[in-house]
Amino acid sequence: MSTSASSVESFVCVHKEACVMIYPDPELQTEVMNSQVRCKYYKEGCKWVDKLHNLQGHLDVCRYDSITCPNQCSDILSRLSIDDHLEFSCPKRIVICEFCNQEFPGEAFDLHVGNCQYEIVWCENKCGAKLERRYLNNHMRNECHKRTIKCPYCSKEFVYETLQTHQYQCPRYPVPCPNRCDPVKIPREEVDIHVQELCPSATVSCQFKYAGCTHKAARYSLDRHMGDNTKHHLQLMCDLVQKQQTQITQLCNALYSVTQVTDGTFVWKITDYKQKFIESIYKNTEIVSEPFYSTRFGYKMAASVFLNGNGSGEGKYLSVYIKILQGEYDNILDWPFLLPISFTIFDQNSDPEKRASITESFVPDPTWKHFQKPVKDVDQLGFGYPKFVSNEILKTRDYIKGDSIILRVKVDNSHSSFS
Secondary structure: OEEEHHHHHHHHHHHHHHHHHHOOOHHHHHHHHOOEEEOOOHHHOOOOEEEHHHHHHHHOOOOOOEEEOOOOOOOEEEHHHHHHHHHHHOOOOEEEOOOOOOEEEHHHHHHHOOOOOOOEEEOOOOOOOEEEHHHHHHHHHHHOOOOEEEOOOOOOEEEHHHHHHHHOOOOOOEEOOOOOOOOOOEEHHHHHHHHHHHOOOOEEEOOOHHHOOOOEEEHHHHHHHHHHOHHHHHHHHHHHHHHHHHHHHHHHHHHHHHHOOOOOEEEEEEOOHHHHHHHHHHHOOOEEOOOEEOOOOOOEEEEEEEOOOOHHHOOOEEEEEEEEEOOOOHHHOOOOOOOOEEEEEOOOOOOHHHOOOEEEEEOOOOOOHHHOOOOOOOOOOOEEEEEEEEHHHHOOOOOOEOOEEEEEEEEOOOOOOOO
16 A cells, blocks of 8 residues: 555544554554555655655655755755755855955855956957956056047047057147148148148248239248339239220120120110100200111111100100111121111000000111211211100000000111121
8 A cells, every 4th residue: 555645644643642542553553654655745756655654754854845944044945955055045155255265145245246356357348358357447448459538639439449540530630730830730630721821931922923923932921022022013913904904895895795686676675764754855865775786797776766756756756766886897788778677666565466566667768878887986866757656645555664665676687788
């Protein structure tokens, strides 16, 4: 028969006393005590099986039986784990640190582990160095070639082993002036400005270089040159001004040539009409247009108007005329001028279908002096219409709009030798 130790033990304790008290039976007692039982810790893994009278002796040494910690740490644990507990986890155990050889209670040792100043550790910068923890901070701050350090010149951070390479390019690294002007060194990024603007030993050109002075000298001696050559510099400036004036005249002529009308159709917008009309009442003012050409290499001419009329149209009409001017190509043109000319004043109505522009045309009379080859500096009244359009008609419709009138002078080039 095999039964569990717990059930047999309780049975024996109760019934043994009952048997002895009621009637002694040595044979039954012997039979019971010789029964085969298992340890009550069999579920925890104990393999012990023996006679019942040997059970207590086994429990006194069973590895699975619970006992209190010998160090009186208040933990209750099995004999099986007591050794590990005493060696590794008991808070009241005494432990000797393998690095500093000091003794610590278990609780204090747990705090000491990972902080022992004599423990050999790796450098945290992964430089490969191994050293005692007490030297680690100084190593990482002052010795480690992988430590981060600020450049003493530009204050940017670099790994120490790359700092020297950086200093070959550092914009704030002090370098000597190329002209050796001063023992004090200059930040690398300021060298160009120093040489160009400040260095007293730099070779510079005279301030009148653009005017033609070719003198070059050290900056510190330039003031003497300026003082000794005032008259020469003044002459150079006068020559430069004259040259520039000639260039300006040429450019103005070229600009005028590009912008002027050269197709014989000139559209002229006369602004501030009301003010100019009042002036013409008192002064009979002639308003002359910009010159234009009949063709690119043709006749040069200009239009003129009297807003309050001229001659037979004075006081009641708008008078328009054409003036033949002296041009660049007169020597290769046919004279007298015989090309038909038309004048148009535009109706500025916004609806094209309602516009009623006014146009007058004429063919020049070859006997008239106005159409002969012009002579320089001869100012004369042009040929046209003293009574082109009355002032009353101008007030109707939209001939005057936005305080402006628009006139067109058109030369018929179909019979020109340069058309």
